[in-house]
Amino acid sequence: MKREKFNSRLGFLLVSAGCAIGIGNVWRFPTVTGENGGGVFVLFYLLFLITMGIPVLTMELAVGRAGRASAGAAYRNLEPKGTKWHWHGWACLIGCVVLMMYYTTVTGWMMSYFVKFITGTFNGLSAEAVPNVFVELLADPFEMGFWMAVAVVLGFVVCSFGLQKGLERISKWMMVALLLLIVVLAVHSILLPGAGEGLSFFLLPDWGRAMEQGLGSVIVAAMNQSFFTLSLGIGAMEIFGSYMKRDHALAGEAARICVLDTFVAVSAGLIIFPACFTFGISPDSGPSLIFQTLPNVFTNMSGGRLWGALFFLFMTFASFSTVLAVFENIIACVMDLFHLSRKKVCIIGCIFILIASLPCVLGYNVWGAFAPLGDGTTVLDLEDFIVSNLLLPLGSLVYLLFCVSRWGWGFDNYIKEANDGQGLRMPRVLKPYFQFILPILILVILVQGLVPTITKLMGA
Template sequence: MLRSLARERPLRLKSLPRYGQWSSPCIFVLAVIGSAMGLGNIWKFPYLVGQYGGGAFVLAYLACVAAVGLPLMVAELMLGRRARSTPIYGLLRIAREEGLSGGWSVIGWLGSVTGLLVLSAYSIVGGWSMAYVFRSAAGAFHELDAVAAARLFQELTDDPERLLAWHTLFMAMTILVVSRGVRYGLEEAVRWFVPVLLTILGILVFYAHGQPSFDRAVDFLLRPDFARLDASALLAALGHAFFSLSLGLGALVIYGVYAPERVSLLAVAPIVVLTDTLVGLLAGLAIFSVVFQAGLSVAAGPGLIFQTLPLAFGTTPGGHLMATLFFTMLVLAVWTSAISMLEPAVTYVMKRWRVERSLAASLVGVLVWSFGLLSLLSFNLWSHLQPLGSWSRLGRGTFFDVLNFFITGLLLPLTGILTAVFVGWRMSADSSRIELGGGWGYRLWLVLIRFATPVAVVLLFLQAMGLLGWEVL
């Protein structure tokens, strides 16, 4: 595989990144996979498949990934490696090299800030996952009924002190990894976490294969039901293709900064996308097999993971062990994504104020932790507050709901469209060809990033603003 990742092209004289470099192409691939694998494909993907009828949604998602996710992933990795600097300063450097306005550095600002906003909410869900590891290991899911499962989750979210403890622990774990640097922090994390995550997923699928309902889960995931593939389903697939690959968060840009010079980004991106999608499908098989076996609905929305699954695991033999493994896998998935979201802002603080990495990680981490308190309290003490109560689309939305809408509906699409325009139309083709090489793969990528990706992202933005009239869950 490593041979296929390499490419032969003249090297440019370019300084190595100040902050470190991945030790090998394999580690680089694992790091990008770890960034992409998160709540998007283990939590959200299965319940979207459940809502929109199975295999038809999977096909639509794969098409959206090919048209939007893959080109943007290549673009962000390419920008990082070309700049060899933190996203904000890196975009400024590239713009000046291209004779363009320094205002294009706004892409770096948007990505870095969005990553911190996502992490502030991500940490809350990471805390839930950690709490459920201990609950499942202690046998709390044994012979649950639907009311007890809902009450178990409600007791967690209603207790601000308990949520604060888990939120603090998760952010402390993330800060610890990032503070150790690229080689001894980020690299060691992905070197262990990603293989362990995939191993646990394999065990869960093997367990699911032994369930009588496994064939039904396969049929549900892979048999297309095109009658349910309407406009809202297509837009949901498009939005998830954007969200599930850590696009628009600055994470892929900073990981591209650390990329080895002779690694083909056009080869790495498809490997990451296919692995990410495969993980989502396998997670869906594991989840749906258990849920079907328990006679429950797979169209349970976000509650599928924290309410329906505990109920299902509690009624199956060996369920408490499998539940513990599942939530451990979820913690690792959230953790590997979280460190990639924190890294861009940490490197900016290091460069801007010339401070040590450990101090920069602590300062940025405490800032994210503090902002996360707003989301945390929106589940209990501030659940009655509706910041956009006058707007019909979010009339009953808490701060957590508003933040999620603001990120997915505005910041991520805006970062995506600016990246596509900058790379596809403003940056010279010669510059991108230096990083990506020539050939049909590069030409296809250039067509997609110039035409298909911007149109798709604009549609996503218009839908989020309610201008298309299509409702998406």
């Protein structure tokens, strides 16, 4: 079967950036930045994005472009005879499936809130009543299940049309709209009366605040954010490498994806901090920021119904672009493994993900007593822990070792593939760094992500 290719370079960049850009950019990056000294954190974040994120991203893309297949089949095409690197392909498929088991629910939350703002649900509600809208959503398995199903069905319908006519065409329009929306929202927030204080808190280096957190903690937080923001390690980016043309070297393409991803993350802070400081609300983290704090900001704002609707439309695009990208990876993996048609895989995949996503939905209501990682945790927390703290760092380590060790594909083959085409090239002089230092940094991220949770569970 002839391998599909992107219709344009812009299509590749926007689809790949859409995969990297997700809800973590919006509800995690601004909060972690504010907590860790503003510009101090951003400085370290950019440093680690260049020294860790871009190199590992080029490795995923290189495996995909050279192997011309999804993760498992690409490994099989490139690995030395008798080795078992292709087993990681199964881990990539499992990781993408587990990610979608909860990400579709969160995407459903975004869709639900967009509709709520459009239809005026928040009109006339008191400051105390606004946060309860989210509490009521979580308590209703039917409403949550409905919006999750909308996200799943729409995602597989788009992907069923193929790479160019489905994923690329829809993602291009959605990403352009996302970028326009975020500019409009950011400009609006910057013009609010309390914007100066919010921008200072967010962007100006505050070494005092950084020292309060501990410089080591700030560095580790920046390392984690720069690493996880690109969704590396489960083949989500590798699949787009398999659809690439050979016109451009991979370091430059990886850098452009990182620029788009960082632009959205920083712009989200430009939206959130001025708004929160203007209305005297301390920015919180996670879902409570997006679904309880910010709706109160919008309801107090002139034209808040419109601005709230635009914000959640932007959030819907950010999360749904990731859903489409990961669905494409799942579809391509199953097509390569079982030699089924795209239409058949989409039907089977849609049914499977709908069923597999139900535990996350039910974990907030019917199964609310189940706390897999300790008091106050849910099924979503468990699924996110498996993907973010285990499969992403371990998978990235596998890609790294495959590309730089003599037992895998090897550094010479990787660097030749990465530098094929025009544009920014990966220097060969970085070989010792890739072989000896980068694996240690990824292991630090893995251990730092596992130890607190394991210690907590053992203490319980």
